[in-house]
Each structure stands twice: as structure tokens, then as C-alpha cells.
Amino acid sequence: MRNTWRGLPPRRHAVGWEPGLPVPAADGSPLLTDHYFPRERGDFPTLLVRTPYGRGLPWSPLYGLLFAEQGFHVVVQSCRGTGGSGGAFHLWRNEPADGQAAVEWLRGQPWFDGRLATIGPSYLGYTQWALALDPPPELKAMVVQLGLHDPHGCYHAGGVPNLDTMLAGGTAMAFQHRGVLALVRAMLRLQRRLGAVTTARPLRGAHRDALGEIPWLEEAMDRPDPDDAFWDGADLAPSLDRVAVPTALVTGWHDLLADQSLEQYRRLRRAGCDVSLLAGPWTHASALGQGLPDVFADALAWLRAHLRDDPSGLRPTPVRVHVGGAQEWRDLADWPAEPPAATAWYAAPGGALTAYPPTDGQEPLASLRHDPGDPAPSVGGRLLSRTAGARDTRAAEAREDVLVFTGPPLQEAVEVIGPVTARMTVSTDTGHTDVFARLCDVAPDGRSVNVCDGIAPVRADPGRPAGVRVALGSTAHRFEPGHCIRWQVAAAAHPRYALNPGTGEPRLDATEFLPIRLTVHAASALLLPGAGAAGPATPSPGASAGPAVGGRGDG
CATH class of the missing domain: 3.40.50.1820 (Alpha/Beta hydrolase fold, catalytic domain)
Incomplete structure (x- = not known):
């Protein structure tokens, strides 16, 4: 070694x-x-x-x-x-x-x-x-x-089944103690069948063809409610x-x-x-x-x-x-070094990201159509699989079902140290969706690298704006001069998270999955701890926010 x-x-x-x-x-x-x-x-x-x-x-x-x-x-x-x-x-x-x-x-x-x-x-x-x-x-x-210390929080992060963790973690626990060869064979078998497993309808039991029956895993997948008696005593x-x-x-x-x-x-x-x-x-x-x-x-x-x-x-x-x-x-x-004062960066028309709040917070700003048959993919981030970590996300950002809001090139460095949150107003035509939010660092050459992200389920009256808070986790990251701060929004990150069927049915049992129209409204903001301290380059009040770097929005 x-x-x-x-x-x-x-x-x-x-x-x-x-x-x-x-x-x-x-x-x-x-x-x-x-x-x-x-x-x-x-x-x-x-x-x-x-x-x-x-x-x-x-x-x-x-x-x-x-x-x-x-x-x-x-x-x-x-x-x-x-x-x-x-x-x-x-x-x-x-x-x-x-x-x-x-x-x-x-x-x-x-x-x-x-x-x-x-x-x-x-x-x-x-x-x-x-x-x-x-x-x-x-x-x-x-x-x-x-x-x-909390198994439920590991498997159902943000209130959404963490499918990648369930499958990869279940494979490790079920096979690694049997030896390296058994684990490698199981991982390869899961990789070959991953598409079929993660898109199966219903999702319940779909992993058995690849992994066999793992009773404790199936129970953990089947109990999304942290107050379910199954989890009594699990959280330490x-x-x-x-x-x-x-x-x-x-x-x-x-x-x-x-x-x-x-x-x-x-x-x-x-x-x-x-x-x-x-x-x-x-x-x-x-x-x-x-x-x-x-x-x-x-x-x-x-x-x-x-x-x-x-x-x-x-x-x-x-x-x-x-x-x-x-x-x-x-x-x-x-940690953090001192209580962080969060700076709000607001989604703006044209895929821009600005430090100035909108005049009408309920105004529809941008929307996307999520197709459960071709969901937005998970790229990098907090995974167990080998694709985890910092990755170039430009290919995902080019999709029509991923919105991006991008700030102007920074004149001075901006440090984000502490917990990152997205405070959003959204609406959906079915009343049921997920909101996946991600902070990215965009280099002058256009490379967009993920920093942190999170997901949250939304249940609201169809077509009616509703507030949602997405915790993107904590980070320590410096956006260098010339770089841009980018905010990605999608209705899925698959197969990292189990898909929302859009109907309100339990995810493991749903057989009908509806396309979803997700709309982001103007009151939506990305809250970055300490991000204003270094003086991000923003237009003066009343001025145009300028074009987004690689930004897109069809609102």
C-alpha cells in the first residue's frame, strides 16, 4: 500500500x-x-x-x-x-x-x-x-x-427514495462479505440490468433478477415514512x-x-x-x-x-x-466558521441569475416538460457508484427538461462555505413532482461542474404556485474571477432517485407515470452562505441582468 x-x-x-x-x-x-x-x-x-x-x-x-x-x-x-x-x-x-x-x-x-x-x-x-x-x-x-447514524435518512434522502444508494448499498452489504469475486460478479450483474431495474413498472421487486431477494433491503425500500414502526430505534x-x-x-x-x-x-x-x-x-x-x-x-x-x-x-x-x-x-x-449570512441569487428571465429580487414573485419564469420515459439523468454528485463526484454537466444542461440560470462572469472571487438552499415557488400541471436543484461552477471555457445538489417532492393543487425548499447540502467552494455561478433545476435525476409517477401513487407500486410540466416562478432564489462577501458582479437596479452563460428558459 x-x-x-x-x-x-x-x-x-x-x-x-x-x-x-x-x-x-x-x-x-x-x-x-x-x-x-x-x-x-x-x-x-x-x-x-x-x-x-x-x-x-x-x-x-x-x-x-x-x-x-x-x-x-x-x-x-x-x-x-x-x-x-x-x-x-x-x-x-x-x-x-x-x-x-x-x-x-x-x-x-x-x-x-x-x-x-x-x-x-x-x-x-x-x-x-x-x-x-x-x-x-x-x-x-x-x-x-x-x-x-440514520439509516432512513440514507435511503430516503430529502423525502425521495435514493435508488442508487439502495441498489449499490444493498449489493455491497449482500455480497461483499462473501468475498471480492462474489461482489464483483454482483456489481457487474447489476450494471448490466440497471436500466431494466430502475425503469421497471412497478419498481417493487425489480432488483431481484439482478441481486436476488434481500429481505432487509426490500423492507427499507418499502418504508418511506420515517415514523413507520419499522424504523423505531434506527436513528441514533x-x-x-x-x-x-x-x-x-x-x-x-x-x-x-x-x-x-x-x-x-x-x-x-x-x-x-x-x-x-x-x-x-x-x-x-x-x-x-x-x-x-x-x-x-x-x-x-x-x-x-x-x-x-x-x-x-x-x-x-x-x-x-x-x-x-x-x-x-x-x-x-x-463549522461553519461563523453563522453564515446567506445571499440570495434570483432566477431571472432569459436564464439569468441575479442578486436583485423580482418585482412580481408569482410571475411564471421558465418551465420544462418532464418525460418519465426519458428522464433527466443523474450526473455525478453524492452517489455510491463510480460516477460519483465532480463532473462536467454540460450534456445534461443541454436537455430541454433541465433549466439553467447563470450569473454573469464574476469580477471578484466568491466563496460559498456552509449549507446551500434553494427557496422556490413552482407549479405543476399534475400536482405531483420532484424538484432537483444543483449549484454549478462554470469556467470561462464553458465547463459546468457540479458543486452540491438536493431534491424535494412537491404536492400541490394542479396549476397553483406552491413554495418548496430544497436543501442542497453543505460545501466549501471558491468561485474564481471570470467564473459564473449556475443553478440547475429539473424534475428528476435518474437513476439516482426513484421517479415521481406524477399521480400521487407510491413510487414502488406505480405502473402509470404521467409527463409533468414544471414551472418555476420569479420568487425563486438560490441561497448561498457568504456568497455576497466578495462582491459578485451584478447589474445596478433597473439594469438588464445580461445574457446567461449557457442559460436557457422557455418561460
């Missing part, structure tokens, strides 16, 4: 390995567990890694080997019903009790010295929050990397308000769980917990790939500080973020 990531520290210890140890779960089921350890005498603290994805690649090198080399016992355990462990897997129900059972087993091991930390990404973060519901006294630190947010365990958080601006990581930071900070945040230019997958030197160094410094009383590697501030556009790292005292 050091041949690939030259930023990794040198090895301190040779590593030993005890594979396949049977550790009793809370119900007595054997949970297979691998133990990595430094081959030297002495006391070493312990890291607990609980995963439903198997104990081989990538966890064995990323955690078992790399951290054992640095002087830690590392215990990698397969969750109930996965990786050869006994019992049946459930998306969230077993983790609190099984985590406590793992700690009870550790207490009986002669090499365990009472210093414990947890570490891991994604669902491995969820198992950490589950243990933190009732943290054992030995737990001295946590490192939650791109981790979730209550633990965030009382956790006192020092916690290091890692996320990426294009990570599908970025909003959950930032919520974790806010709640822990408010509760007075010792917490740090590292936010890089990463997707859910790339943080432990291209970002590994930064992520590993951050984790190692945190663990040494809280398990070995060695704070020498800690950075000077709690927060470090990567600022896109500027392509630089920045240390901040908090």
Missing part, C-alpha cells in the same frame, strides 16, 4: 494475526473476529472494527495491518449474519447489543489493557454510534469516517446529544453521507464533546483511496492523542476543510 500512497508513515512493528475467532453475540451467535497485533512485548491499546462487509479487503489492510503496524491491537468483527458469523443480519437492530458483547469479550483477553477506541467508515460508523448509546468505560475515542441521533467520547469525524463534499457527518459534528459540538472534523474533496469511496494519506494521518493523530496521551500530531483547529475551486485546505475554528 505504501507504493500507492506515499504519504503513509513508516511501519513501527511487525504484525501478527489470529483469524476467525468465535466471539459470542448478545444472543450467543458466534461472530467471527480477526485479531491483528504488534509482534512485540508491551501494552498496546485496542481498536474495534465491526463490519457487515466481511473481514478481508479492504478492512484487513486498511485497519488490521496499518494500525497494528503503528502499535495497536485491531479487532475486526463480522456483524451478525455476515462474513461467516452466526445469526441473521438486520440493517440496524442488533448493533447496540452486539457491540456491548464484543467489549465484554475484550475484557477477558489477556492482551486487552483497558484502552479502547472504535474506527471505520459507512455502516462501520453506525456500529460505533450504536456502541455509544451506552458507552463502556473503556471507550476512550471514536473515529467515524463517512459514517451514518439521541446518542449524539450525550456522547462524551472524543470523536474524530471524516467526510467528503461528494459523500452521500456528508449531511449526516455534519449533523454529527454540530450535535456533538453543542453537547460539549471533544470533536474534530475533516472534510475533503472526496466521494464515499475515494476518501479511503485517493484521500487515504490525509484520512489515515488524521485518525492516527486522534488515536495517539486520546489513547496514548500524545497530542503532538493534532492539528491546531478542530476543523479542516478542502475548499473546491481554490483547491486548498483551510483550518477553521468551527
Whole structure:
């Protein structure tokens, strides 16, 4: 691995390995567990890694080997019903009790010295929050990397089924613990059948031809209401308000769980917990790939500080973020650095984007026709698939079912640091639609790169304007002089999100899908935190906003 990531520290210890140890779960089921350890005498603290994805690649090198080399016992355990462990897997129900059972087993091991930390990404973060519901006294630190605390929010982001996450995440959980070959075959099978799966009518059960039956996934897809009894106890947010365990958080601006990581930071900070945040230019997958030197160094410094009383590697501030556009790292005292004052950029006639509000907020401004047989595609963004991240979106913007509103070239740089929101007034001819909104950075050569985005469902009287708020997530991005700020609007981002049938019927069961006419009205605004501070170039009141760069609107 050091041949690939030259930023990794040198090895301190040779590593030993005890594979396949049977550790009793809370119900007595054997949970297979691998133990990595430094081959030297002495006391070493312990890291607990609980995963439903198997104990081989990538966890064995990323955690078992790399951290054992640095002087830690590392215990990698397969969750109930996965990786050869006994019992049946459930998306969230077993983790609190099984985590406590793992700690009870550790207490009986002669090499365990009472210093414990947890570490891991994604669902491995969820198992950490589950243990933190009732943290054992030995737990001295946590490192939650791109981790979730709310499974419902992961699968039904913004109130819309996140189809890409459901399918890609379901594939990983169902097959990765069976080995790399099984996972690759399943991913290829899903990719070949993705079009048929995501356009099936009804959508319910369409994934079975590619993935087989996955009962927990089907239940999660079938329960869009967060108040459904199925989700009782799934959201571990209550633990965030009382956790006192020092916690290091890692996320990426294009990570599908970025909003959950930032919520974790806010709640822990408010509760007075010792917490740090590292936010890089990463997707859910790339943080432990291209970002590994930064992520590993951050984790190692945190663990040494809280398990070995060695704070020498800690950075000077709690927060470090990567600022896109500027392509630089920045240390901040908090996130956001201060309460951000949002600047409104208004959609204007001709596909323009201006800092001046319209005189008539109800006036129809631009409209699009969404065809469910040929929906606007998802391009980049917070996906699990390999197409995630920052992408050139010009091909999507050229479609008739995507509206773009573009500001003039900036005379000075504009920084957007914090949560981005679209506050919109829209109408639709069927009364049911989705609104997908996206912030883009347009370079002088016309390249339009996505920064952040979000989606929200709309239910209103047909033809009647209604207000909708679309949360586009948070970002740290610098729009350089000569660049333009662009706002995309569509009624779909497929297959990232399940299509709205336009009839009000449940998405999984709908067989009839109606074309939708979506109209954006003049009161619609993109709210950018701090975006006015650098003085965006805007016309004086009463002057023309000027032509949009690549803009379009048929209003």
C-alpha cells in the first residue's frame, strides 16, 4: 500500500494475526473476529472494527495491518449474519447489543489493557454510534469516517427514495462479505440490468433478477415514512446529544453521507464533546483511496492523542476543510466558521441569475416538460457508484427538461462555505413532482461542474404556485474571477432517485407515470452562505441582468 500512497508513515512493528475467532453475540451467535497485533512485548491499546462487509479487503489492510503496524491491537468483527458469523443480519437492530458483547469479550483477553477506541467508515460508523448509546468505560475515542447514524435518512434522502444508494448499498452489504469475486460478479450483474431495474413498472421487486431477494433491503425500500414502526430505534441521533467520547469525524463534499457527518459534528459540538472534523474533496469511496494519506494521518493523530496521551500530531483547529475551486485546505475554528449570512441569487428571465429580487414573485419564469420515459439523468454528485463526484454537466444542461440560470462572469472571487438552499415557488400541471436543484461552477471555457445538489417532492393543487425548499447540502467552494455561478433545476435525476409517477401513487407500486410540466416562478432564489462577501458582479437596479452563460428558459 505504501507504493500507492506515499504519504503513509513508516511501519513501527511487525504484525501478527489470529483469524476467525468465535466471539459470542448478545444472543450467543458466534461472530467471527480477526485479531491483528504488534509482534512485540508491551501494552498496546485496542481498536474495534465491526463490519457487515466481511473481514478481508479492504478492512484487513486498511485497519488490521496499518494500525497494528503503528502499535495497536485491531479487532475486526463480522456483524451478525455476515462474513461467516452466526445469526441473521438486520440493517440496524442488533448493533447496540452486539457491540456491548464484543467489549465484554475484550475484557477477558489477556492482551486487552483497558484502552479502547472504535474506527471505520459507512455502516462501520453506525456500529460505533450504536456502541455509544451506552458507552463502556473503556471507550476512550471514536473515529467515524463517512459514517451514518440514520439509516432512513440514507435511503430516503430529502423525502425521495435514493435508488442508487439502495441498489449499490444493498449489493455491497449482500455480497461483499462473501468475498471480492462474489461482489464483483454482483456489481457487474447489476450494471448490466440497471436500466431494466430502475425503469421497471412497478419498481417493487425489480432488483431481484439482478441481486436476488434481500429481505432487509426490500423492507427499507418499502418504508418511506420515517415514523413507520419499522424504523423505531434506527436513528441514533439521541446518542449524539450525550456522547462524551472524543470523536474524530471524516467526510467528503461528494459523500452521500456528508449531511449526516455534519449533523454529527454540530450535535456533538453543542453537547460539549471533544470533536474534530475533516472534510475533503472526496466521494464515499475515494476518501479511503485517493484521500487515504490525509484520512489515515488524521485518525492516527486522534488515536495517539486520546489513547496514548500524545497530542503532538493534532492539528491546531478542530476543523479542516478542502475548499473546491481554490483547491486548498483551510483550518477553521468551527463549522461553519461563523453563522453564515446567506445571499440570495434570483432566477431571472432569459436564464439569468441575479442578486436583485423580482418585482412580481408569482410571475411564471421558465418551465420544462418532464418525460418519465426519458428522464433527466443523474450526473455525478453524492452517489455510491463510480460516477460519483465532480463532473462536467454540460450534456445534461443541454436537455430541454433541465433549466439553467447563470450569473454573469464574476469580477471578484466568491466563496460559498456552509449549507446551500434553494427557496422556490413552482407549479405543476399534475400536482405531483420532484424538484432537483444543483449549484454549478462554470469556467470561462464553458465547463459546468457540479458543486452540491438536493431534491424535494412537491404536492400541490394542479396549476397553483406552491413554495418548496430544497436543501442542497453543505460545501466549501471558491468561485474564481471570470467564473459564473449556475443553478440547475429539473424534475428528476435518474437513476439516482426513484421517479415521481406524477399521480400521487407510491413510487414502488406505480405502473402509470404521467409527463409533468414544471414551472418555476420569479420568487425563486438560490441561497448561498457568504456568497455576497466578495462582491459578485451584478447589474445596478433597473439594469438588464445580461445574457446567461449557457442559460436557457422557455418561460
